[in-house]
Amino acid sequence: MAMSDIAAPTVDVVILGAGAAGVAAAVVAARSGCRVTVIDNGPTPGGQYYRGAPPIDSEPSSGPRDLSYAELRAEFDRLTGSGVIDYRSRRTAYAISRHDDDFVIRLRGDDRHRGEIADFRARAVIVATGAFDRHLPFPGWELPGVMSGGGAQLLVKGSGVIPGQRAVVAGTGPFLLAVSGTLLEHGAHVPAIVEANNPSRFITRASAIRGGLSKSGEFLGYVSRLARHRVPYLHRHRVIEAIGVDRVEAVRIARVDADWRVVEGTDRVIECDALAIGYGFVAQTDLAGQLGAQMVLGADGGLVVDVDPNLSTSVPGLFAAGETTGVGGVEAARVEGLLAGASVADHLGRPPALTRRGLDVVRRDIATWQGFAEALHATFPVRDGWRDQVRDDTMMCRCEEVRAGQVREAIDDLGARDTRAVKLFTRAGMGWCQGRICSSAVDSLCGFGTTQSLGDAAVRPLVVPVPLGALANGQMEG
Amino acid sequence: MSRETSFTFDGAPMAAVEGQTIAAALIENGVMSWRTTRFGDRPRGLFCGIGVCFDCLITVNGEPNVRACLSAVEPGDDVRTQAGDGHV
Numbered sequence: 001m002a003m004s005d006i007a008a009p010t011v012d013v014v015i016l017g018a019g020a021a022g023v024a025a026a027v028v029a030a031r032s033g034c035r036v037t038v039i040d041n042g043p044t045p046g047g048q049y050y051r052g053a054p055p056i057d058s059e060p061s062s063g064p065r066d067l068s069y070a071e072l073r074a075e076f077d078r079l080t081g082s083g084v085i086d087y088r089s090r091r092t093a094y095a096i097s098r099h100d101d102d103f104v105i106r107l108r109g110d111d112r113h114r115g116e117i118a119d120f121r122a123r124a125v126i127v128a129t130g131a132f133d134r135h136l137p138f139p140g141w142e143l144p145g146v147m148s149g150g151g152a153q154l155l156v157k158g159s160g161v162i163p164g165q166r167a168v169v170a171g172t173g174p175f176l177l178a179v180s181g182t183l184l185e186h187g188a189h190v191p192a193i194v195e196a197n198n199p200s201r202f203i204t205r206a207s208a209i210r211g212g213l214s215k216s217g218e219f220l221g222y223v224s225r226l227a228r229h230r231v232p233y234l235h236r237h238r239v240i241e242a243i244g245v246d247r248v249e250a251v252r253i254a255r256v257d258a259d260w261r262v263v264e265g266t267d268r269v270i271e272c273d274a275l276a277i278g279y280g281f282v283a284q285t286d287l288a289g290q291l292g293a294q295m296v297l298g299a300d301g302g303l304v305v306d307v308d309p310n311l312s313t314s315v316p317g318l319f320a321a322g323e324t325t326g327v328g329g330v331e332a333a334r335v336e337g338l339l340a341g342a343s344v345a346d347h348l349g350r351p352p353a354l355t356r357r358g359l360d361v362v363r364r365d366i367a368t369w370q371g372f373a374e375a376l377h378a379t380f381p382v383r384d385g386w387r388d389q390v391r392d393d394t395m396m397c398r399c400e401e402v403r404a405g406q407v408r409e410a411i412d413d414l415g416a417r418d419t420r421a422v423k424l425f426t427r428a429g430m431g432w433c434q435g436r437i438c439s440s441a442v443d444s445l446c447g448f449g450t451t452q453s454l455g456d457a458a459v460r461p462l463v464v465p466v467p468l469g470a471l472a473n474g475q476m477e478g
Numbered sequence: 479m480s481r482e483t484s485f486t487f488d489g490a491p492m493a494a495v496e497g498q499t500i501a502a503a504l505i506e507n508g509v510m511s512w513r514t515t516r517f518g519d520r521p522r523g524l525f526c527g528i529g530v531c532f533d534c535l536i537t538v539n540g541e542p543n544v545r546a547c548l549s550a551v552e553p554g555d556d557v558r559t560q561a562g563d564g565h566v
């Protein structure tokens with residue numbers, strides 16, 4: 001079937017993702033008169049941050065009040081109700097391509113409706129697909145009961161279920177405090193928060209930023225709540241092993257130095273029935289990558305979509321907002337969404353929805369939150385010492401069950417010089433998740449760390465599996 | 479406000495709240511793993527929790543490879559442990 005035969009409904013803008021960035025972008029683009037379709041994996045708008053939570057106005061709102069998340073979400077719901085925004089929940093864009101000057105976006109239903117596929121044509125696209133927890137493999141991390149911090153958070157916020165009665169929270173970054181807070185609120189006992197870095201500098205760094213004071217205040221609020229619950233907040237400690245037979249029963253922790261090398265003789269065991277862990281976040285760049293958009297390394301060393309000051313990618317008509325352009329948190333995502341919505345309207349020749357002054361405020365806020373993200377990544381980096389705790393029998397790729405010894409062999413004996421070569425030799429990154437969980441860790445274990453190595457490992461022609469039968473039927477209909 | 483519903487896991491009846499994911503309902507019922515791996519035959523359950531890692535795959539009403547972390551329980555679902563890729 002020739003591409004020109006594709007008969008799909010054409011809209012002005014397709015926005016991929018309905019988190020803070022996607023919601024903000026949709027509202028601004030719709031205010032300019034664009035016909036907007038929003039594609040969302042989730043059951044309701046809000047993304048990972050606002051999942052299951054009522055949209056209350058909690059932002060340290062800099063800028064006009066009608067641009068706070070709560071206001072934007074209310075307007076998003078009104079525009080969806082009146083049909084100006086076409087909101088498609090529980091849908092995944094599994095592929096995207098260029099066709100003449102348009103984009104063709106291919107959608108699939110959720111896992112219980114994965115045979116339901118549809119195509120959209122759009123004149124412009126905004127990628128606002130967010131991020132997921134970064135993992136650094138360690139012995140036992142594949143045991144049931146070990147889960148990502150984001151997963152534990154969603155389990156509680158989305159379904160009201162705690163992952164265990166005694167849940168250790170570990171990794172790095174202020175997100176650990178948010179996860180612990182949620183777990184405590186819902187009745188779990190948190191025996192310890194195990195932070196690999198020293199967070200004390202975060203307060204001075206964040207307070208130095210205009211508008212950052214509210215974030216350090218939020219951080220201190222979390223810390224005092226933990227103190228009330230008598231939860232030890234350990235600094236410069238790591239979980240070096242999850243212990244258990246068929247599920248996690250305990251974790252071994254140890255003190256680490258500034259490079260995350262274990263201080264001999266400091267290890268001890270904490271009993272638990274769950275471990276929520278994460279070392280920052282990895283941006284979801286798949287769809288922008290399919291279009292060949294240029295990538296760059298973010299402030300945290302992870303792969304992100306390269307954008308200009310208007311959030312335009314290297315592909316004309318393709319914009320990116322939120323965590324996909326650099327992991328910076330929910331406020332950064334919201335203000336980038338506002339700018340992306342304004343930029344896409346301008347690209348399509350529509351009248352501006354934000355005043356010049358409003359746009360200035362948005363740009364200033366983006367700069368503020370970028371500064372905040374830099375303070376965050378400077379305080380909570382990933383240090384090389386994590387590799388020392390990876391034994392040869394430690395699982396690297398959970399899908400293909402590839403162990404670290406095989407990865408090291410690919411480097412030392414087979415001469416692999418990038419993560420893609422390691423994948424071809426070992427199958428690490430070739431499974432169901434297509435390397436989302438392991439490839440940044442494999443890359444770091446091998447010490448590559450380049451845009452090329454990370455970028456080649458993140459090429460995913462299909463974002464999620466699609467039944468061949470559905471594809472065949474779809475083509476016959478076309 | 480939230481309504482109770484029920485499903486079965488490997489034939490055993492279990493309670494859930496409407497709108498809960500299959501993963502959440504299983505964990506609430508004390509079940510931490512519902513898949514065994516293709517090579518090592520090792521138990522797996524919820525890991526990333528947001529649809530990225532595919533570790534929580536499960537068989538629902540005969541259909542394998544459903545992500546338990548994203549899929550809501552529907553009344554009367556016949557949910558079963560998935561061995562390997564789920565294709566016998």
